[in-house]
Amino acid sequence: MAATIKWWQQAVVYQVYPRSFQDTNHDGIGDLKGITAHLDYLQQLGVDVIWLNPIYRSPNDDNGYDISDYQQIAAEFGTMADFDDLLTAAHDHGIKVIMDLVVNHTSDEHPWFQQSRQSRDNQYRDFYFWRSGKGADQPNNWESAFGGSAWTYDEQTQQYYLHTFSTKQPDLNWENPALRTAIYQMMTWWLEKGVDGFRMDVINQISKLPGLPDGPLKPHSQYGDARVTNGPHVHEFLQEMNRRVLSRFDIMTVGETHDVTPADARKYAGNDRHELDMVFEFQHLRLDNSQHGFGKWSIRKTPLVALKQVINDWQTGLAGQAWNSLFWNNHDTPRAVSRFGDDRPMYRVRSAKMLATCLHLLQGTPYIYQGEELGMTDAHFTDLDSYRDIETLNAYRDLVTDRHLLTHADMMARLAASSRDNSRTPMQWNATENAGFSDAQPWIKVNPNYQQINAEAALADPDSVWYYYQQLIKLRHHYPIVTLGTFKLLLADDTQVFMYERHWQGQTWLIACNFTSETISRPLHQYLTADAKCLLSNYDDHQTDTLRPYEAWVYQLA
Template sequence: MDTEQIKWWQRAVVYQIYPRSFQDTNDDGIGDIQGIIAHLDYLKQLGVDVLWLNPIYQSPNDDNGYDISDYQKIASDFGSMADFDALLAAAHQRGLKLIMDLVVNHTSDEHPWFKASRQDKLTPYRNFYFWRAGNGDSAPNNWDAAFGGSAWQYDEQTNEYYLHTFSTKQPDLNWENPEMRQAIYRMMTWWLNKGVDGFRMDVINQISKRPGLPDGPLKPHSQFGDSQVTNGPRVHEFLKEMHQQVLAQFEVMTVGETHGVTPADVLKYAGKDRQELDMVFEFQHLRLDNSQHGFGKWSTRKAPLVALKRVINEWQVGLHDQAWNSLFWNNHDTPRAVSRFGDDRPAYRVCSAKMLATCLHLLQGTPYIYQGEELGMTDAHFTELASYRDIETLNAYQDLVNDRQLLTKADMMARLAASSRDNSRTPMQWNQQLNAGFSSVTPWIAVNPNYHEINVAAALADPDSVWYHYQRLIALRHQEPIVTLGDFELLLPTDTAVFMYRRCWQDQTWLVVCNFTAQRVQRPIMAELKDSSELLLSNYADDLADKLRPYEAKVYRC
């Protein structure tokens, strides 16, 4: 690849906004669209190129907006369509692109399509969803839902079950039905004609189920990598049709959320000539700290560095010059990066947050920054179940503690503190004022108590803050083609402390060296770099050359 072949989204840095927790301007404790508009200049100053909004559509909020009841209306919590139009215009005026969250594996059970489907077996909308007769007194198959319980919900009105691979209020759409697909395509075209710049596609590799919906393992959900509901036989047919009928008509970017995929799978979803998606989110690196005792994501483990390097290497090498990587440490469904992969203790939070940023942003791919990551925001460390709001978290506690009694309350609370999605959903920390400047009233979820130390105002006032380190990394990506175009080579693959890799392009070579521990370490190669290389970036003020201090990161031009 050369500079003339680069797509705009390959040079870009994406900033993910969770609107509910970004900025409240109407004093209801919930973030809103006007709050995003108020901070566009802040985002422009940071240097990002694209804003990704989590769902802002009309929804009863069983799963915080991922249960959509109207794809073409804005939820009143966030504002109006006029507010959205103003946001889109204001973003474009600043040279910022905006992509929407596309949730088309399922709708809300309050969507008009589903309401019609459960009222009459003969309506055309019945086949927009998966309705099946039961197997005697039991569900049509043995599938479990991602949020616990059976994936089938019995409906007394029609004496049949409907499929929901997530919440009971999120019935799965039937992509086998061409009429349903055309309704989705019309909706997508409507948003693109409005001017949005693309879509992040929620669990998009689940839209094709196995023919006949056969029994499978007890946990046939995508986050466990099972094939019953992911990477189905017609998924590429559907995505090619979507691309041909909708996406190819616009200059947009697409990124698909795809659990349970390998690099080989992604060459089918996002290969250069596939005409499906531009890139995907893979989750192999986020499963490395899962429980080793059958509790899935509910774990307090740290990801082993050697395994983390192996996974990242597989994706960097496996997709190079054939497809495009998305780069991320965290999002709205995961714990905070500095708490999960770094060290959020006060002595190490800043340097480890900078180290993680350096390690990620100089890989090949499009980086995604989750709101507050640029500040080094940490997990919430909630100690009471009442503090949590997430349906997945609450259901897991009920299942593992109350129902099956597999874990004690204390053990489960420790696992929630490390793994709950609510860790990333606490309000954005703007300043030291009431509720971190997010709202003048009690927020929908508690503010992290450390907002007095960690906030935007403090970061902008400190030239050595995590924020300015992110700004410098973004500038490097924009200024230096090697970051976008360079080959990747992993060094020291079995080193348990140091993540070191080389980027090469034309006659340039960069070396990225990151210490993932709180210990001081020494590696022979570091001494060799002192006289032969230029130090481009570091997260320490001085340079000891042959040593790496706790969580130190260095970038050399060799």
């Protein structure tokens, strides 16, 4: 790691999904004023940064990831004045704000695309990928990540445009210098306004293989394929972006980079690379994917030994050379406690605390997804009409309705385990109607367990998941070893226990986590010194050689 510690290396980031955080204008959709209203809550928790999912003008084909105007606020979220108020208030609370940057694609309603489709010689034509088909066929055999062809025919100019996601999300052509300049101008505008950085959506897809060749797979093996990820010019583009925009501001950047290895990450976020500050990797989120060709639509549990190996590879592979991002869940994944822990009532709190312990004491910048600090669970929807996510509904149509590969019951079980809507249900503030999120019908159903799991109850309970997260954040802020220490995995082949050490300037911390609902025995005392001090545990008392269900503890050694 570089000798100088950057502010974002010591920070804890809280991800806000604005649509589901807090509604103040009575339309069932969260808004910017709702975020401002809860800044005291976030400050009390101790977070340093909030990351906002897209709040730009959008027709919402993909919940805001289809942007029609990068410099306007979507009406359902409020106004630019509301955003300016939020930014000022957040800074007054000592909290920085980073925006979601979506520049692999726009909405088909963006003025650039509207101009692009007017004629083949329009000045914006090459902002996108337009191709003629082979006879009556599409230009190549690519399929969209959301199902169906990645090409849509446009009658006006009698060519196809590329969309590796929805038909309403045409891909931008980064080979065009004019397009890059327009994007850099837009980014500069936000940074001059005072935002503190960007989370960059599918940023390693901005360079496609020249010629857009045919291939045997979808463009994304769950968002990852060499034809659209880690392309030949991606590092050239990001270094240009850094030179022309990012390096001029004291900000943080994190790239969403599917299909990357630690070696790739050292290129995207290496200390001397002048590209990004860190990336999100997804290897640890693919370990439970279906083994029968259904990708993310799986009901498998993540195997612990494989999970430990992936985390070890990233902790050791980036040590001293690049920086890790740490997360269990986000707006595109199931809830952490349901996926990696145990959301049954008798184990939910313990396992949520265990998962937090395991993650937050690794080296890197931790990301908390809204409600994670409460131990919010998957929605467990039982009817298809409850889902809103385009990826979920398209997958059901593809696997059940069109190809008859799965039964309705089987697919509903897979959606309950893997749908993005699991993390998008409204934030559970209290036990009143709609969990205190809105006094109108919410845009998506509230999880019915909100009367037991909510922020008001958590703040009234000193033993809650919320206060445990607060303690973990304080440890990170107080002890340099959490930021600076090296990582050493222990018991690599143990199928039940995740144990590791952190080392820094003669200090050692030992972290042990039981990932099961069983009480297990291990000779853990052999790793402890005589005067070892327990800094944190999710049980009031414990014996070092016995780990009860989902038990976790942190020891500081002499």
